[in-house]
Amino acid sequence: MSRQLTAAPPPAAEAPSATSRTARPKKPTSALRRTRTFYMFVAPWVIGFVALTVFPLGYAFWLSLTDSDGLSPRTHFVGLENYVEFFQDxxxxxxxxxxxxxxxxxxxxxxxxxxxxxxxxxxxxxxxxxxxxxxxxxxxxxxxxxxxxxxxxxxxxxxxxxxxxxxxxxxxxxxxxxxxxxxxxxxxxxxxxxxxxxxxxxxxxxxxxxxxxxxxxxxxxxxxxxxxxxxxxxxxxxxxxxxxxxxxxxxxxxxxxxxxxxxxxxxxxxxxxxxxxxxxxxxxxxxxxxxxxxxxxxxxxxxxxxxxxxxxxxxxxxxxxxxxxxxxx
The missing domain is CATH 1.10.3720.10 (MetI-like)
Known part of the structure:
Protein backbone atom coordinates (compact mmCIF):
# COMPACT_ATOMS: atom_id res chain seq x y z
CA MET A 1 0.00 0.00 0.00
CA SER A 2 1.69 3.21 -1.18
CA ARG A 3 1.75 6.27 1.03
CA GLN A 4 0.67 9.50 -0.70
CA LEU A 5 2.77 12.40 0.38
CA THR A 6 1.26 15.86 0.28
CA ALA A 7 3.09 19.17 0.76
CA ALA A 8 2.09 21.14 3.79
CA PRO A 9 0.45 24.43 2.97
CA PRO A 10 2.66 27.51 3.49
CA PRO A 11 2.05 29.44 6.65
CA ALA A 12 -0.29 32.35 6.21
CA ALA A 13 1.32 35.76 6.21
CA GLU A 14 0.64 37.71 9.31
CA ALA A 15 -1.45 40.82 8.81
CA PRO A 16 0.41 44.05 9.74
CA SER A 17 -0.70 45.36 13.04
CA ALA A 18 -2.06 48.84 13.61
CA THR A 19 1.06 49.72 15.56
CA SER A 20 3.35 48.90 12.63
CA ARG A 21 1.19 50.89 10.24
CA THR A 22 1.40 54.03 12.33
CA ALA A 23 5.09 53.59 13.08
CA ARG A 24 6.08 54.13 9.44
CA PRO A 25 5.18 57.71 8.42
CA LYS A 26 5.17 58.51 4.77
CA LYS A 27 8.22 60.29 3.50
CA PRO A 28 7.50 63.67 1.87
CA THR A 29 7.86 63.68 -1.86
CA SER A 30 10.32 65.91 -3.66
CA ALA A 31 7.48 68.21 -4.80
CA LEU A 32 6.27 68.61 -1.22
CA ARG A 33 9.81 69.38 -0.02
CA ARG A 34 10.21 72.01 -2.73
CA THR A 35 6.89 73.56 -1.73
CA ARG A 36 7.90 73.71 1.93
CA THR A 37 11.26 75.23 1.03
CA PHE A 38 9.59 77.85 -1.15
CA TYR A 39 7.24 78.95 1.61
CA MET A 40 10.06 79.02 4.14
CA PHE A 41 12.05 81.40 1.95
CA VAL A 42 9.12 83.72 1.10
CA ALA A 43 7.66 83.72 4.62
CA PRO A 44 9.85 86.64 5.88
CA TRP A 45 8.85 88.81 2.91
CA VAL A 46 5.16 87.89 3.24
CA ILE A 47 5.18 88.66 6.97
CA GLY A 48 6.94 91.98 6.36
CA PHE A 49 4.59 92.88 3.50
CA VAL A 50 1.50 92.18 5.59
CA ALA A 51 2.82 93.88 8.73
CA LEU A 52 4.47 96.91 7.09
CA THR A 53 2.29 97.47 4.00
CA VAL A 54 -1.11 95.81 4.10
CA PHE A 55 -1.89 96.59 7.74
CA PRO A 56 -0.74 100.26 7.59
CA LEU A 57 -2.74 100.79 4.39
CA GLY A 58 -5.85 99.27 5.93
CA TYR A 59 -5.39 101.27 9.13
CA ALA A 60 -4.88 104.49 7.15
CA PHE A 61 -8.06 103.83 5.17
CA TRP A 62 -9.97 103.28 8.40
CA LEU A 63 -8.54 106.54 9.78
CA SER A 64 -9.71 108.37 6.67
CA LEU A 65 -13.27 107.47 7.60
CA THR A 66 -12.98 108.88 11.13
CA ASP A 67 -12.26 112.19 12.86
CA SER A 68 -9.17 110.84 14.63
CA ASP A 69 -6.72 113.38 16.01
CA GLY A 70 -4.01 110.85 16.81
CA LEU A 71 -4.21 111.54 20.55
CA SER A 72 -7.70 110.81 21.78
CA PRO A 73 -8.51 107.10 22.17
CA ARG A 74 -12.07 107.78 21.07
CA THR A 75 -12.77 108.38 17.42
CA HIS A 76 -16.03 108.82 15.58
CA PHE A 77 -16.93 107.31 12.26
CA VAL A 78 -17.68 110.13 9.81
CA GLY A 79 -17.91 108.18 6.57
CA LEU A 80 -16.90 110.12 3.47
CA GLU A 81 -16.90 113.56 5.10
CA ASN A 82 -13.11 113.87 4.87
CA TYR A 83 -13.19 113.05 1.16
CA VAL A 84 -15.97 115.57 0.57
CA GLU A 85 -14.00 118.22 2.46
CA PHE A 86 -10.99 117.52 0.25
CA PHE A 87 -12.80 118.77 -2.84
CA GLN A 88 -14.19 121.77 -0.97
CA ASP A 89 -10.91 122.95 0.59
Missing amino acids: PLTLNSLARTGSFTLITVPLSVIAGLLLAVMVNQPIRARGFFRAMIYLPAVVPPVGAALAFRLIFDRDAGAANGVLSSIGADPITWLVDPNARYVLYALVMWGCGGSMIISLAGLQDVPREVLEAARVDGATSWQAFTRITIPLLSPVILFQVVTGVIGSLQSFAPLLLSTGSLSGAGSVPEGNYLFMIHVIAQYFGASRFGYASAMLWILFAVILVVTLLIIKVSARTVFYTVDPEGKR
Whole structure:
Protein backbone atom coordinates (compact mmCIF):
# COMPACT_ATOMS: atom_id res chain seq x y z
CA MET A 1 0.00 0.00 0.00
CA SER A 2 1.69 3.21 -1.18
CA ARG A 3 1.75 6.27 1.03
CA GLN A 4 0.67 9.50 -0.70
CA LEU A 5 2.77 12.40 0.38
CA THR A 6 1.26 15.86 0.28
CA ALA A 7 3.09 19.17 0.76
CA ALA A 8 2.09 21.14 3.79
CA PRO A 9 0.45 24.43 2.97
CA PRO A 10 2.66 27.51 3.49
CA PRO A 11 2.05 29.44 6.65
CA ALA A 12 -0.29 32.35 6.21
CA ALA A 13 1.32 35.76 6.21
CA GLU A 14 0.64 37.71 9.31
CA ALA A 15 -1.45 40.82 8.81
CA PRO A 16 0.41 44.05 9.74
CA SER A 17 -0.70 45.36 13.04
CA ALA A 18 -2.06 48.84 13.61
CA THR A 19 1.06 49.72 15.56
CA SER A 20 3.35 48.90 12.63
CA ARG A 21 1.19 50.89 10.24
CA THR A 22 1.40 54.03 12.33
CA ALA A 23 5.09 53.59 13.08
CA ARG A 24 6.08 54.13 9.44
CA PRO A 25 5.18 57.71 8.42
CA LYS A 26 5.17 58.51 4.77
CA LYS A 27 8.22 60.29 3.50
CA PRO A 28 7.50 63.67 1.87
CA THR A 29 7.86 63.68 -1.86
CA SER A 30 10.32 65.91 -3.66
CA ALA A 31 7.48 68.21 -4.80
CA LEU A 32 6.27 68.61 -1.22
CA ARG A 33 9.81 69.38 -0.02
CA ARG A 34 10.21 72.01 -2.73
CA THR A 35 6.89 73.56 -1.73
CA ARG A 36 7.90 73.71 1.93
CA THR A 37 11.26 75.23 1.03
CA PHE A 38 9.59 77.85 -1.15
CA TYR A 39 7.24 78.95 1.61
CA MET A 40 10.06 79.02 4.14
CA PHE A 41 12.05 81.40 1.95
CA VAL A 42 9.12 83.72 1.10
CA ALA A 43 7.66 83.72 4.62
CA PRO A 44 9.85 86.64 5.88
CA TRP A 45 8.85 88.81 2.91
CA VAL A 46 5.16 87.89 3.24
CA ILE A 47 5.18 88.66 6.97
CA GLY A 48 6.94 91.98 6.36
CA PHE A 49 4.59 92.88 3.50
CA VAL A 50 1.50 92.18 5.59
CA ALA A 51 2.82 93.88 8.73
CA LEU A 52 4.47 96.91 7.09
CA THR A 53 2.29 97.47 4.00
CA VAL A 54 -1.11 95.81 4.10
CA PHE A 55 -1.89 96.59 7.74
CA PRO A 56 -0.74 100.26 7.59
CA LEU A 57 -2.74 100.79 4.39
CA GLY A 58 -5.85 99.27 5.93
CA TYR A 59 -5.39 101.27 9.13
CA ALA A 60 -4.88 104.49 7.15
CA PHE A 61 -8.06 103.83 5.17
CA TRP A 62 -9.97 103.28 8.40
CA LEU A 63 -8.54 106.54 9.78
CA SER A 64 -9.71 108.37 6.67
CA LEU A 65 -13.27 107.47 7.60
CA THR A 66 -12.98 108.88 11.13
CA ASP A 67 -12.26 112.19 12.86
CA SER A 68 -9.17 110.84 14.63
CA ASP A 69 -6.72 113.38 16.01
CA GLY A 70 -4.01 110.85 16.81
CA LEU A 71 -4.21 111.54 20.55
CA SER A 72 -7.70 110.81 21.78
CA PRO A 73 -8.51 107.10 22.17
CA ARG A 74 -12.07 107.78 21.07
CA THR A 75 -12.77 108.38 17.42
CA HIS A 76 -16.03 108.82 15.58
CA PHE A 77 -16.93 107.31 12.26
CA VAL A 78 -17.68 110.13 9.81
CA GLY A 79 -17.91 108.18 6.57
CA LEU A 80 -16.90 110.12 3.47
CA GLU A 81 -16.90 113.56 5.10
CA ASN A 82 -13.11 113.87 4.87
CA TYR A 83 -13.19 113.05 1.16
CA VAL A 84 -15.97 115.57 0.57
CA GLU A 85 -14.00 118.22 2.46
CA PHE A 86 -10.99 117.52 0.25
CA PHE A 87 -12.80 118.77 -2.84
CA GLN A 88 -14.19 121.77 -0.97
CA ASP A 89 -10.91 122.95 0.59
CA PRO A 90 -9.26 125.58 -1.67
CA LEU A 91 -5.91 125.31 0.14
CA THR A 92 -5.78 121.57 -0.52
CA LEU A 93 -6.75 121.94 -4.18
CA ASN A 94 -4.23 124.75 -4.68
CA SER A 95 -1.44 122.68 -3.17
CA LEU A 96 -2.36 119.77 -5.43
CA ALA A 97 -2.36 122.03 -8.50
CA ARG A 98 0.98 123.51 -7.44
CA THR A 99 2.39 120.00 -7.10
CA GLY A 100 1.16 119.19 -10.61
CA SER A 101 2.93 122.21 -12.10
CA PHE A 102 6.07 121.34 -10.12
CA THR A 103 5.96 117.84 -11.62
CA LEU A 104 5.41 119.11 -15.15
CA ILE A 105 8.51 121.29 -14.88
CA THR A 106 10.98 119.15 -12.96
CA VAL A 107 10.40 115.73 -14.52
CA PRO A 108 11.10 116.75 -18.17
CA LEU A 109 14.06 118.87 -17.07
CA SER A 110 15.56 115.99 -15.07
CA VAL A 111 15.09 113.47 -17.88
CA ILE A 112 16.52 115.79 -20.55
CA ALA A 113 19.46 116.88 -18.37
CA GLY A 114 20.25 113.27 -17.47
CA LEU A 115 20.16 112.24 -21.14
CA LEU A 116 22.44 115.08 -22.23
CA LEU A 117 24.91 114.33 -19.45
CA ALA A 118 24.84 110.64 -20.39
CA VAL A 119 25.65 111.50 -24.00
CA MET A 120 28.56 113.65 -22.85
CA VAL A 121 30.15 111.08 -20.53
CA ASN A 122 29.58 108.31 -23.09
CA GLN A 123 32.10 109.89 -25.43
CA PRO A 124 35.64 108.44 -25.61
CA ILE A 125 37.28 111.14 -23.50
CA ARG A 126 39.95 111.00 -20.85
CA ALA A 127 38.94 110.50 -17.22
CA ARG A 128 35.33 109.91 -18.17
CA GLY A 129 35.00 107.52 -15.23
CA PHE A 130 35.90 110.41 -12.93
CA PHE A 131 33.31 112.69 -14.54
CA ARG A 132 30.67 109.98 -14.28
CA ALA A 133 31.38 109.56 -10.59
CA MET A 134 31.33 113.30 -9.90
CA ILE A 135 28.03 113.80 -11.74
CA TYR A 136 26.44 110.81 -10.04
CA LEU A 137 27.73 111.68 -6.56
CA PRO A 138 24.92 114.14 -5.65
CA ALA A 139 22.33 111.44 -6.44
CA VAL A 140 23.57 109.27 -3.56
CA VAL A 141 23.24 112.10 -1.03
CA PRO A 142 20.09 111.59 1.08
CA PRO A 143 17.32 114.10 0.21
CA VAL A 144 17.32 115.40 3.78
CA GLY A 145 21.04 116.15 3.67
CA ALA A 146 20.80 117.74 0.23
CA ALA A 147 17.93 120.01 1.30
CA LEU A 148 19.73 121.10 4.46
CA ALA A 149 22.93 121.78 2.48
CA PHE A 150 21.03 123.97 0.01
CA ARG A 151 19.37 125.76 2.91
CA LEU A 152 22.80 126.64 4.28
CA ILE A 153 24.14 127.67 0.87
CA PHE A 154 21.23 130.00 0.11
CA ASP A 155 20.80 131.43 3.59
CA ARG A 156 20.42 135.21 3.38
CA ASP A 157 22.85 136.15 6.15
CA ALA A 158 25.49 133.41 6.21
CA GLY A 159 24.96 131.57 2.93
CA ALA A 160 27.71 130.96 0.39
CA ALA A 161 25.56 132.27 -2.49
CA ASN A 162 25.19 135.72 -0.93
CA GLY A 163 28.83 135.59 0.08
CA VAL A 164 29.79 135.37 -3.58
CA LEU A 165 27.43 138.24 -4.43
CA SER A 166 28.89 140.38 -1.65
CA SER A 167 32.41 139.75 -2.94
CA ILE A 168 31.50 141.35 -6.26
CA GLY A 169 29.62 144.24 -4.68
CA ALA A 170 26.06 142.97 -5.32
CA ASP A 171 23.25 143.16 -2.80
CA PRO A 172 22.28 139.97 -0.96
CA ILE A 173 19.18 138.12 -2.16
CA THR A 174 16.55 136.50 0.01
CA TRP A 175 16.65 133.17 -1.77
CA LEU A 176 14.31 131.16 0.45
CA VAL A 177 11.24 133.38 0.14
CA ASP A 178 8.88 134.02 -2.76
CA PRO A 179 9.45 134.34 -5.65
CA ASN A 180 13.06 133.07 -5.47
CA ALA A 181 12.29 129.99 -3.38
CA ARG A 182 10.91 128.03 -6.31
CA TYR A 183 14.11 128.55 -8.31
CA VAL A 184 16.19 127.20 -5.43
CA LEU A 185 13.85 124.22 -5.33
CA TYR A 186 14.34 123.60 -9.06
CA ALA A 187 18.11 123.86 -8.58
CA LEU A 188 17.91 121.28 -5.80
CA VAL A 189 16.03 118.89 -8.07
CA MET A 190 18.41 119.39 -10.99
CA TRP A 191 21.43 118.96 -8.70
CA GLY A 192 20.42 115.34 -8.19
CA CYS A 193 19.90 114.43 -11.85
CA GLY A 194 22.93 112.11 -11.74
CA GLY A 195 20.59 109.19 -11.13
CA SER A 196 18.83 109.91 -14.41
CA MET A 197 22.23 110.20 -16.08
CA ILE A 198 23.26 106.71 -14.94
CA ILE A 199 20.03 105.15 -16.22
CA SER A 200 20.32 106.91 -19.58
CA LEU A 201 23.99 105.93 -19.83
CA ALA A 202 23.08 102.27 -19.36
CA GLY A 203 20.49 102.63 -22.12
CA LEU A 204 22.98 104.31 -24.46
CA GLN A 205 25.50 101.52 -24.01
CA ASP A 206 22.79 99.01 -24.89
CA VAL A 207 22.12 100.60 -28.31
CA PRO A 208 23.47 98.24 -31.01
CA ARG A 209 26.60 99.70 -32.62
CA GLU A 210 25.81 97.94 -35.88
CA VAL A 211 22.64 99.98 -36.33
CA LEU A 212 24.49 103.27 -35.81
CA GLU A 213 27.27 102.26 -38.18
CA ALA A 214 24.74 101.26 -40.83
CA ALA A 215 23.08 104.68 -40.48
CA ARG A 216 26.41 106.43 -40.98
CA VAL A 217 27.11 104.31 -44.06
CA ASP A 218 23.71 105.39 -45.46
CA GLY A 219 24.72 109.03 -45.00
CA ALA A 220 22.89 109.91 -41.78
CA THR A 221 24.39 112.73 -39.72
CA SER A 222 25.11 112.39 -36.01
CA TRP A 223 21.97 114.39 -35.16
CA GLN A 224 19.80 112.24 -37.43
CA ALA A 225 21.24 109.04 -35.95
CA PHE A 226 20.62 110.37 -32.44
CA THR A 227 17.03 111.52 -33.02
CA ARG A 228 15.86 108.70 -35.32
CA ILE A 229 17.74 105.72 -33.91
CA THR A 230 19.11 106.38 -30.42
CA ILE A 231 16.07 108.16 -28.98
CA PRO A 232 13.54 105.55 -30.22
CA LEU A 233 15.70 102.75 -28.83
CA LEU A 234 15.94 104.64 -25.52
CA SER A 235 12.18 105.19 -25.32
CA PRO A 236 11.60 102.36 -22.76
CA VAL A 237 14.31 103.85 -20.55
CA ILE A 238 12.82 107.34 -20.90
CA LEU A 239 9.35 105.98 -20.07
CA PHE A 240 10.72 104.37 -16.92
CA GLN A 241 12.33 107.64 -15.83
CA VAL A 242 9.17 109.62 -16.53
CA VAL A 243 6.97 107.25 -14.52
CA THR A 244 9.32 107.07 -11.54
CA GLY A 245 9.96 110.83 -11.73
CA VAL A 246 6.25 111.64 -11.69
CA ILE A 247 5.67 109.34 -8.70
CA GLY A 248 8.56 110.89 -6.81
CA SER A 249 7.62 114.49 -7.63
CA LEU A 250 4.01 114.07 -6.55
CA GLN A 251 5.25 112.81 -3.16
CA SER A 252 8.04 115.34 -2.72
CA PHE A 253 8.45 117.08 0.64
CA ALA A 254 11.91 118.54 -0.03
CA PRO A 255 10.58 122.16 0.03
CA LEU A 256 9.68 121.69 3.69
CA LEU A 257 13.23 120.70 4.61
CA LEU A 258 14.61 123.41 2.32
CA SER A 259 12.59 126.12 4.06
CA THR A 260 12.47 125.04 7.71
CA GLY A 261 15.06 122.28 8.10
CA SER A 262 12.56 119.96 9.83
CA LEU A 263 9.26 118.14 9.34
CA SER A 264 7.42 120.66 11.49
CA GLY A 265 6.54 124.27 10.93
CA ALA A 266 4.95 123.82 7.52
CA GLY A 267 3.30 127.22 7.90
CA SER A 268 6.66 128.93 7.28
CA VAL A 269 7.07 127.39 3.82
CA PRO A 270 6.77 129.97 1.01
CA GLU A 271 3.52 129.79 -0.88
CA GLY A 272 5.26 128.94 -4.15
CA ASN A 273 6.82 125.85 -2.55
CA TYR A 274 3.78 124.78 -0.55
CA LEU A 275 3.27 121.40 -2.22
CA PHE A 276 0.66 118.77 -1.50
CA MET A 277 2.77 116.59 0.81
CA ILE A 278 3.66 119.64 2.89
CA HIS A 279 -0.05 120.29 3.37
CA VAL A 280 -0.50 116.65 4.40
CA ILE A 281 2.29 116.97 6.98
CA ALA A 282 0.72 120.18 8.26
CA GLN A 283 -2.60 118.41 8.74
CA TYR A 284 -0.94 115.48 10.51
CA PHE A 285 1.46 117.24 12.88
CA GLY A 286 0.19 120.81 12.91
CA ALA A 287 -3.59 120.45 13.02
CA SER A 288 -3.66 116.87 14.40
CA ARG A 289 -6.26 115.89 11.80
CA PHE A 290 -5.19 112.33 11.19
CA GLY A 291 -8.46 111.38 9.54
CA TYR A 292 -8.42 114.20 7.01
CA ALA A 293 -4.70 113.75 6.27
CA SER A 294 -5.21 110.02 5.69
CA ALA A 295 -7.99 110.79 3.23
CA MET A 296 -5.64 113.19 1.43
CA LEU A 297 -3.03 110.46 1.10
CA TRP A 298 -5.54 107.99 -0.31
CA ILE A 299 -6.65 110.54 -2.89
CA LEU A 300 -3.00 111.16 -3.76
CA PHE A 301 -2.57 107.41 -4.24
CA ALA A 302 -5.54 107.42 -6.64
CA VAL A 303 -4.09 110.41 -8.53
CA ILE A 304 -0.68 108.72 -8.88
CA LEU A 305 -2.31 105.51 -10.08
CA VAL A 306 -4.44 107.30 -12.70
CA VAL A 307 -1.54 109.45 -13.93
CA THR A 308 0.77 106.43 -14.20
CA LEU A 309 -1.78 104.41 -16.16
CA LEU A 310 -2.44 107.40 -18.40
CA ILE A 311 1.27 107.85 -19.15
CA ILE A 312 1.66 104.17 -20.01
CA LYS A 313 -1.47 104.25 -22.18
CA VAL A 314 -0.42 107.38 -24.08
CA SER A 315 3.13 106.14 -24.59
CA ALA A 316 2.03 102.82 -26.10
CA ARG A 317 2.56 104.15 -29.65
CA THR A 318 5.76 106.06 -28.96
CA VAL A 319 7.75 103.46 -27.03
CA PHE A 320 9.69 100.93 -29.09
CA TYR A 321 10.95 97.65 -27.64
CA THR A 322 13.69 95.50 -29.13
CA VAL A 323 11.65 92.49 -27.95
CA ASP A 324 7.87 92.47 -28.35
CA PRO A 325 6.05 92.62 -25.00
CA GLU A 326 4.50 89.37 -23.87
CA GLY A 327 1.01 88.93 -25.28
CA LYS A 328 1.71 90.84 -28.51
CA ARG A 329 3.75 88.20 -30.28
